[in-house]
Amino acid sequence: MAVTQLIGARVQRREDPRLITGHGRFIEDHTLPGLTHLAVVRSPHPHARILGIDSAAARALPGVLAVFTAADFHKVLSGSMPVTPSFAPEKKYVPERFPIAEREVCFQGEPVAVVVAQDRYLAADAADLVQVTYEPLPAVVDPEVAMSPGSPLVHSDGPDNIGWDMTYAGGDIEAAFGRAEVVVKERILQQRLAPTAMEPRGVMASYSPYDEQLTLWLSSQNPHFIRLFVSGAMGIPESRVRVVSPDVGGGFGSKISPYPEDYLVPAASKLLQRPVRWIETRTESVMTTIHGRGQVFTAEAAALRDGTLLGLRLTQVLDLGAYHGTFGAFQACACLMSGGVYRWEAISARTVGVLTNKVPTDPYRGAGRPEGTHLCERMVDRVADELGMDPAELRRKNFAREFPFQNNFGLTYDSGNYDGTLDRALELSDYQGWRRRQASAREEGRLIGVGLSTWVEICGLGPSAPTAAATGGIALVEAAQIRFLPSGSVAAYVGTHAHGQGHDTTFSQLVAETLGVPLEAVDLRHGDTAEGPSFGYGTYGSRSLAVGGMALYTASQEILAKARKLAAHLLEAAPDDLEFTEGAFTVRGNPQAKKTIQEVALASYGGSLPQGMEQGLEAVSHFDPPNFVWPFGAHVCVVEVDRETGAVEILSYTGVDDCGNVINPMIVEGQVQGGIAQSIAQALFEEVVYDGESGQLLTGTMLDYLVPTMNELPTPKLDRTVTPSPTNALGVKGIGEAGTIAASAAVINAVCDALRPLGIHHVDMPASPDRLWRLMQEAGR
Amino acid sequence: MIPAAFKYSKAGSVREAVAQLREAGPEAKVIAGGQSLIPLLRLRLSQPTHLVDVNGVRELDYVHPEGDVLRVGALTRHSTLARSELVQRHLPLLAEMAAQVGDPQIRARGTLGGVFAHADAAGDYPTLAVMLDATIVTDRRRVAARDFFQHLFTTVLAEDELVCEVVFPMAPGPHRYLKFRRRLYDWAIVGAAVQKLDSGWRVGLTHVGPTAVRAAAVEARLLAGATFQEAAGAAAEELDPPSDVRASADYRRHLARVLTRRALEQAA
Known part of the structure; x- marks a missing residue:
């Protein structure tokens, strides 16, 4: 069966029919x-x-x-x-x-x-x-x-x-x-x-x-x-x-x-x-x-x-x-x-x-990266504020532009195009238009603010030397195992763990594309230490694709290398004379001489193998990345603050991100949307509060710990630029935390921008109505 | 999130419900929609020995216009009130409030009578009842709304007494209910209700004290010809609002003034 381009395709999440019809199996479903x-x-x-x-x-x-x-x-x-x-x-x-x-x-x-x-x-x-x-x-x-x-x-x-x-x-x-x-x-x-x-x-x-x-x-x-x-x-x-x-x-x-x-x-x-x-x-x-x-x-x-x-x-x-x-x-x-x-x-x-x-x-x-980004983006805005400069202009003046870029602590950003994401975000958000609307709103006494967040993150944990030191022994590389079964179906095991990220889909797309088999032939498995590689390193830090996906990719390459030798033997040709396209090996110049990879897989369990070749078609591979990966982007938030009540309304939210090459754009967009939601939650809603005197938790229920719902969240306008990562063969970075890292700074910068006419220069999170009302009261005195 | 053990019985009529309550003793509770009781049970903040389920008491699910009053049965669900043409015609403010309670699932379960019996400071209907001088009818007596609510979660109801009906005056005129809340499905941090009657404005406030409040000072100023802005300035007089993680008492007083003015502006 011919396979078309799966990488970059909006394949529907194959795990969803099970999950959204209540057929997921969570811990309480096990007995x-x-x-x-x-x-x-x-x-x-x-x-x-x-x-x-x-x-x-x-x-x-x-x-x-x-x-x-x-x-x-x-x-x-x-x-x-x-x-x-x-x-x-x-x-x-x-x-x-x-x-x-x-x-x-x-x-x-x-x-x-x-x-x-x-x-x-x-x-x-x-x-x-x-x-x-x-x-x-x-x-x-x-x-x-x-x-x-x-x-x-x-x-x-x-x-x-x-x-x-x-x-x-x-x-x-x-x-x-x-x-x-x-x-x-x-x-x-x-x-x-x-x-x-x-x-x-x-x-x-x-x-x-x-x-x-x-x-x-x-x-x-x-x-x-x-x-x-x-x-x-x-x-x-x-x-x-x-x-x-x-x-x-x-x-x-x-x-x-x-x-x-x-x-x-x-x-x-x-x-x-x-x-x-x-x-x-x-x-x-x-x-x-x-x-x-x-x-x-x-x-x-x-x-x-x-x-x-x-x-x-x-x-x-x-x-x-x-x-x-x-x-x-x-x-x-x-x-x-x-x-x-x-x-x-x-x-x-x-x-x-x-x-x-x-x-x-x-x-x-995000774990440290939202905090670092929020700090940096607030301070950069404070400098722009102090100098009376447009915050976009100040950012542009100071962007890192030559890659690889080494930051002050010796970390090397692999690739970036910060002007590209900022330019696109300003255009998509109608930044100049909002600045005009802001000016006329201010004349009416209304408080509209525009906030930027130009962010970068370190993710894709990670290279073995620093991560082994960080864990005290175990390098946070990743392992994958891929097996062709005799029928041609493929079992792929990976040491990452999906809990909402859509790996079953993304990784299957990757394996199917690389091995040239139909998507349905790939069974993606994870989460059970009894099967697959001896150790898996888990999912966190937006690492799964850039490290785990790469382990699947390198395992696929090992399989293809063996399959090529076997196909050459079966076709009585030299391995170098074979082409591998659309899931089949053909002899260059003789398209009739052809073996599909699934035919080769069956043959690998048979009796006519080249001398010295073992039966089976499977591989275990560890991927140790040479560097972390460095996604980046630019977000623009527009808010209006109710001068009387302190309530914040998000009028517009735009995110333009760059996570390198994309396997499944739909899943990437979902990750960005969810990340933005979770970061707006921090900016405006959520806070764990303990009583300072008694030490008692005051926000112990969902009534007091304010997780926002879809009703409180904007539908962001999203776009991407693509700057492939030079760190891995797929050119991919990570996207799981991007929105969370970007958004809180954009929202709070917008709130601060709105309140600037009142002489307010900083607002802490969550920017709740009572907090903003108090700040406005104090500023008015 | 695991309730303590309790006994359970179903009542098919008011008489049965009261008899079951009487037999079950002082630690029994009535359950209707469970809007507030179920969370309290799950958190073990309430540990009744017996639940009397009144969901089968069909005789309490009705909306009856009668003369110049609207009689609403205690088992009427929020979603029914929100959709009812009778309510929309005779007391549209009640429909407006009902449509803003919780989320669709809660509105499908929660009942009018439950809100009165539970007497949460953030409940919406008590505000309407207090400001319009509604009457609460139980299995044994009629109580004016202003006398019914005594304190936070405390009413004049006896342990075996059942709310059966609330009698509201009809009020089809200009009205508005504004709830200030962080999330669409939340209770009001503060709510302000206004209703124009032939005799003048009625103004009520939600969640600014242990019970619903009728803002008599605002009403008096309006009657004396004050502007909405001037009149709303009196909304926080004599209030003793709570301070909590959502809002300070000062902020609640401020919201009472702002919401009252906005509600008047939007109603007129």
């Missing part, structure tokens, strides 16, 4: 004979000593099988939950973290005991009956308070609350500021966010004592890492642990790191010798799934009067929560990317990781 149900007893206090746990009443409830506390879990679990070096390799204080508290609880929601019962209702009832006696201890939830001398200690046996304190020096910052003709300063908040995947977390475990096999079903972005961590903690050989991460209803980074329940559920299964399942409630999710962002920046930017940017000096105070997230220090990449798309003489960035009595923070869609 086992004799399944038991686990509920977690959690600390209501942000910080307290555990004086005693009385579980008698819970145990007495009919249908309750067990109540376990730390003492029980020490029998089957050992070690501390993992913390990677990431971008802060020299840590000052890393508190030990056992998956369940023993003597002291350090955040609201920390597990104290678990109950296992015959059904979920009984487990919840019994959890309510477990009596824990606490002695409340002083707590601190504000990272700036926590880092100051005399603060309450987050862990009563800790030296202080400083997880790390280091400075990235990129150039001679004193010299840059010494030449400055204008310096602007700002304090920029990145509020905590709750990732809010549609499917909360969930774990089902079955431990078989006779053969010492553990099977875990778990809602995860990277099942192989979970296998590594859990097998280590439980002392079970990695080869005897199978982790299955089936359909996963969203992750956004919150399902990368291991969680206490990932250990407690299999441990409970081993203690009870019964299968056990735990499904996170939405309340637990907001309280105990990692939070994202949670940073306070102070920044100064130096420039010349003509708009030439000179230096950027900043401090990032990163609210770690009560423990380091496994990849928490990844968020320090905000510092490394704070220069954005511009040429700076020097950047100096200090990052301080501070412990607080709150749930840990960890990567959340």
Whole structure:
């Protein structure tokens, strides 16, 4: 069957019919004979000593099988939950973290005991009956308070609350500021966010004592890492642990790191010798799934009067929560990317990781890059504001234009065309038209603002040397395995994990195109450690196509190389005399002499192979990229602020992005739209709020934690430019986080632009009506 | 998100419902649409021992115009009120409010009587009832709306008493209800309702205190010939609004003034 161009085609997502008709199989859809149900007893206090746990009443409830506390879990679990070096390799204080508290609880929601019962209702009832006696201890939830001398200690046996304190020096910052003709300063908040995947977390475990096999079903972005961590903690050989991460209803980074329940559920299964399942409630999710962002920046930017940017000096105070997230220090990449798309003489960035009595923070869609972009784009706008320059003009004046471009911290941007995306975004958004409308609106006393965000990101984790150092051993390359079965159908396994990204479609397009087989012949599989390559590295950091897709591509190339030899043998020609087009090998100059790849696949299982060739047609390949990849783009947002109520209405939103070559434009657009939505959510709606006095979570339900709906979000105008990546053979970059990285700065720059006539120069997120009203009240005084 | 255990019974009539409530004791609750009760059960903020399901009490699902009043049965759903030609003709402000409750699924389930019995400060209908002097009819008595709501989530209802009907005066004149909210499906951070009657304007406010408020000072100023702007300036007088993560008390007072003026402008 002839195959037309699949790469670049708007192929409908092949996973959708199953998912949108309710036939997805998520954790709660999986069950086992004799399944038991686990509920977690959690600390209501942000910080307290555990004086005693009385579980008698819970145990007495009919249908309750067990109540376990730390003492029980020490029998089957050992070690501390993992913390990677990431971008802060020299840590000052890393508190030990056992998956369940023993003597002291350090955040609201920390597990104290678990109950296992015959059904979920009984487990919840019994959890309510477990009596824990606490002695409340002083707590601190504000990272700036926590880092100051005399603060309450987050862990009563800790030296202080400083997880790390280091400075990235990129150039001679004193010299840059010494030449400055204008310096602007700002304090920029990145509020905590709750990732809010549609499917909360969930774990089902079955431990078989006779053969010492553990099977875990778990809602995860990277099942192989979970296998590594859990097998280590439980002392079970990695080869005897199978982790299955089936359909996963969203992750956004919150399902990368291991969680206490990932250990407690299999441990409970081993203690009870019964299968056990735990499904996170939405309340637990907001309280105990990692939070994202949670940073306070102070920044100064130096420039010349003509708009030439000179230096950027900043401090990032990163609210770690009560423990380091496994990849928490990844968020320090905000510092490394704070220069954005511009040429700076020097950047100096200090990052301080501070412990607080709150749930840990960890990567959340963008993970440091939205924060770095927001900071940079706010500061650039502040400089333009100070100089009275058009922000588009100031950006153009300072764009990096020669690629590869090395930024102040030695990171090498592989390719870019920042003028191209900006020009197109200004045109598509009718930037000049909006500037005219803005001027006439201002005369009527209306507050219209136009905001830009020209962004770049580091993604495609990543090259083996830096990523192995960042994880403390395992390089974040990717593995793929492709097999032709005798019938000609293709099974492709990849170590990434799709949880909304559409990999089943994109990767199948890639494999079908490369191998010249029909799309329907390709079966794309992932998420089960029992099949495919020995290790998979997961999906996060917009890496799946640029690294995992490349692994599939290189595996395909290995298969084609073998198939060519076999086809040459079958056609009695020299391998170099064969052409491979539309899924068939033909002898150059003799199109009648032809073998389709599927015919070759069948022959590969037969008896007439060339001498020395083994049977079968399959390959395992690892792809170790030579660099990260560097998508970029330009977004334009237009808002109107209601002068009376402070309400923000988005009048227009435009995004022009460049992620290199595109496999499936429809999926790329969906990713950009979703990313923009999630970033507008940060700019205008979402915020995790803890009470400063009591340390209690105040936004514990979806009523108070404001995830916007389609009613509150604009339909963005989208376009693309295509600047292929030189980093990989496909010329692809990543797109999963682009919208999230770009949009918050565009929205807030627009809000600030709207409020400029009132003398307001900066607004923090979320730019909620009450916050804007207060700012306008203060400005009016 | 797992409710505690409770007993459950179905009632087919008002008499049955009251009898079941009486038998089940003081910790029983009525469930109709479940708009507010189900979330409270799931969060275990409410742990009734028994739920009496009144969804089968068909006799309470009606809209009856009668003389100069509109009688609305307690089991009437928001979606019914929003679509009802009778409501649109005789009390269009009620239809306007009903169309703005929650999302389509909630409007298909939630009931008028449930809103009154639950007495949430952010409920919309209580504002209309208080400002128009509606009457709440239970299985045993008639109570003026201004006397019915006592405090946050607190009414004069006895433990075994059932809301059966609300009697509104007909009011077909100019009207408007403005809800200030962050998301389309949210409750109002503040709501302002205005209704022109032959005797003058009636003005009510939602979520500016523990119960719905009739803004008598605004009404008086309007009657005395004040402009909308001048009259709305009195909307926050004597208010004691809550402060929460959505809005400070000051901001709610400010919104009360702004929304009242806008509602008057848009209604007229």
